Structures are given as structure tokens and as C-alpha cells.
Amino acid sequence: MDTMRERFTSTLPELLDTDPRLALVLADxxxxxxxxxxxxxxxxxxxxxxxxxxxxxTGAGLALTGMRPVVHTFASFLVERAFEQVKLxxxxxxxxxxxxxxxxxxxxxAGGYTHMSPGDIALLDTLDGWTVxxxxxxxxxxxxxRQAVAAGDDRVYVRLSVHSNATARPVGHGFHTVREGxxxxxxxxxxxLDNVLAAVEGLDVTVLYAATVRxxxxxxxxxxxxxxTGAGGGADVxxxxxxxxxxxxxxxxxxxxxxxxxxxGLGIGRRELRRYGSIDEHLAGQGLDPRSLxxxxxxxxxx
Numbered sequence: 281m282d283t284m285r286e287r288f289t290s291t292l293p294e295l296l297d298t299d300p301r302l303a304l305v306l307a308d309x310x311x312x313x314x315x316x317x318x319x320x321x322x323x324x325x326x327x328x329x330x331x332x333x334x335x336x337x338t339g340a341g342l343a344l345t346g347m348r349p350v351v352h353t354f355a356s357f358l359v360e361r362a363f364e365q366v367k368l369x370x371x372x373x374x375x376x377x378x379x380x381x382x383x384x385x386x387x388x389x390a391g392g393y394t395h396m397s398p399g400d401i402a403l404l405d406t407l408d409g410w411t412v413x414x415x416x417x418x419x420x421x422x423x424x425x426r427q428a429v430a431a432g433d434d435r436v437y438v439r440l441s442v443h444s445n446a447t448a449r450p451v452g453h454g455f456h457t458v459r460e461g462x463x464x465x466x467x468x469x470x471x472x473l474d475n476v477l478a479a480v481e482g483l484d485v486t487v488l489y490a491a492t493v494r495x496x497x498x499x500x501x502x503x504x505x506x507x508x509t510g511a512g513g514g515a516d517v518x519x520x521x522x523x524x525x526x527x528x529x530x531x532x533x534x535x536x537x538x539x540x541x542x543x544x545g546l547g548i549g550r551r552e553l554r555r556y557g558s559i560d561e562h563l564a565g566q567g568l569d570p571r572s573l574x575x576x577x578x579x580x581x582x583x
Contacts, residue, residue: 283444292314382441451492454497
């Protein structure tokens with residue numbers, strides 16, 4: 281199976297061929313995958329070099345001319361390093377575009393903390409008007425990318441990862457029910473779904489799958505919680521996100537403001553792990569492997 285980023289690299293040239301409004305802006309990273317596209321569309325495939333602030337500024341500038349820019353590099357450079365430009369050049373100027381990241385929170389552990397971005401979604405949450413997709417499979421990534429490119433002048437962030445579920449799920453602007461139970465609700469975001477399903481096997485819980493996390497589908501969560509009866513008539517909600525733990529906690533609390541509930545946010549911790557191995561080892565170090573998730577979720581539901 282190809283990776284999400286490989287699917288992005290194979291899909292975007294086709295979109296460039298068919299949509300004259302589309303432009304791709306790169307900062308060296310990933311440029312080797314678009315050599316033919318740059319030869320075919322030299323005015324619409326632009327590599328600014330390792331200048332991430334310029335990367336964002338160029339994309340927003342293209343948007344001001346009526347183009348639909350797709351801007352791509354690692355998440356740590358795309359969102360964190362160039363955050364001021366994302367805030368001002370896209371947000372303040374009211375321009376639209378598609379930011380497509382790679383490397384996520386821990387995709388390249390050997391690259392160290394400079395190439396990790398567990399806080400990217402939390403940073404974007406400080407800004408208004410961003411749609412955020414976190415696909416869990418290359419097929420989902422392609423579907424969401426095509427939707428993002430065709431989304432008029434909206435501001436869209438597509439977070440790609442090497443970490444992937446075994447099979448694709450239906451995606452769109454909302455959460456999807458994977459299984460139903462009565463003992464609580466677990467929201468699994470993007471590539472965390474397979475580990476969550478392994479972790480809750482035999483537990484009486486509802487599992488919601490979220491590949492689009494902003495806007496947050498409060499209605500789907502409310503509906504799922506409405507079917508769950510916890511102690512004292514309340515509900516237990518567990519968030520399992522592949523980025524900073526608790527990033528969507530406020531969104532959950534807002535959606536359930538009129539419902540007694542408890543929330544457990546699981547994800548990447550703030551403590552930096554300074555020894556790096558495989559992705560699976562990194563997940564285990566963050567307590568996001570199936571065994572650790574089982575212990576954490578079961579313990580929370582028992583309290």
C-alpha cells in the first residue's frame with residue numbers, strides 16, 4: 281500500500297492538469313516528486329527553497345490573484361515555523377488555500393524533535409475559519425485532498441501521516457459511527473482508529489471515527505452520548521488524537537455543555553521523548569499502542 285504522501289504526490293499532478301486555477305508551492309521538501317509537473321506547469325509549480333515563511337507568503341499571494349494554492353512541506357515547518365505568515369497572510373488577508381503537511385507528530389522519529397509537530401492542530405485552533413482533515417488511510421487522503429482543492433476559497437489543512445489504518449473508512453465533514461455501545465464514547469481520530477478498535481475489543485463502548493476534526497462534529501457526538509447512560513445520567517468521552525493530547529477537549533465540552541460528562545484526552549504528551557525508534561515504539565512511548573490504550577480507557581471508564 282502506498283503512503284498518504286505518495287498518494288498526494290501521484291494525485292496532485294492530475295489535478296494541476298485539469299484545473300488551471302490550481303498552483304503548487306514547495307520548499308524543497310517533496311520537490312523531487314513533482315519534477316514532471318513542474319516541467320508541464322512551470323508557472324504553477326513553484327519551489328521557493330528552504331524558506332518556509334516565503335512558502336506561505338507565496339501561496340497567499342497566489343490566492344490574492346485568484347489562484348487556488350496548495351502549499352506543502354513537513355508539518356513542523358508548514359504550521360509551526362511559518363505560523364505568523366499563516367495567521368497574517370491567509371487569515372488576516374482573508375485568503376484561501378490548502379496546506380498539506382507531512383511527518384505529523386512522530387512519523388520520522390530519527391529526524392528528532394525538529395521534524396515533529398504534535399502542536400500543529402492546537403496552533404491552528406487559535407485561528408478562525410480553518411477546515412482540518414486528518415485522514416487515516418491513503419484513500420481517505422486522496423478523497424479529502426480532492427475535496428479541499430475544490431472547496432472554493434476556503435482555508436483547509438490536510439495532515440498526512442505515514443501511520444495508517446489497514447482499511448479506508450467513509451470520510452466527509454462529520455464523524456462516522458464504527459460501533460455502538462452503552463458504556464461510553466471513544467472518538468478515534470485518523471490513523472488512531474485501528475489501535476483504538478484493538479484496545480476496546482470486548483468493551484461496551486461506542487467508537488466514532490473522525491477524519492475531519494474542524495469543524496468539530498458536535499452533533500454526532502451529542503447523538504452518540506444521547507444513547508449512552510453513565511453513572512448519574514452522565515456520559516464518559518475518550519478522545520484519542522494523533523497529536524497533542526486534549527487538543528479537542530474544549531470542542532467536546534462545548535458540544536456537551538448541557539450534558540453531565542467526563543472527558544479523557546489521549547494523544548501526544550508535552551514531555552519530549554529523546555530516544556527515537558520506530559513509529560510503533562514511539563506510539564508505545566506515548567501510551568497510544570493498543571495495550572496502553574486498553575489500560576487507560578478501561579481505567580477511566582471504571583472510575
